[in-house]
Amino acid sequence: MNITDSLLVVFAMALVTYATRAGGIFLVGFVPMSTRAEAFLRYLAGSVLVALVVPATVRGGPEGYVAVGVAILGTLVLRKALPAIALGILAAALWRASMGAS
Structure with missing residues (x-):
């Protein structure tokens, strides 16, 4: 490609x-927005993200764990998900480059 x-x-x-x-x-x-429907919509994006991240992390090996760890720390420090995810991706790329993985 x-x-x-x-x-x-x-x-x-x-x-x-x-x-x-x-x-x-x-x-x-x-x-019609009930309290239950509103709560469902509020947490839907996070649950979809977890459903995508967990299997990729388990299959990804060490760089997956590094990426998730950095992204979690980035979220705690920055309080913004997108920059934290970008940091996690960068950390995984740097990990792979430093370990000689392709």
Whole structure:
């Protein structure tokens, strides 16, 4: 896969993500908000993130554990998820580079 294909895939994923979020916001406008529904929506993003991260961490080996550890510490220090995730990715890349993994 060359860089153009990779960028096209990333762009398509971003477009689908945006459409899903925008469609969800539109559809939620028609749902009566109970306390339970509101709590469900509040914690949904976090639970999806955990569902994606845990299997990748277990399969990823040491760099996966380093990435998650750095991301958790980054979240505690920065109080923002996106920069913390970026730090975790950077830590995993540096770990792999320093250990000679491909």
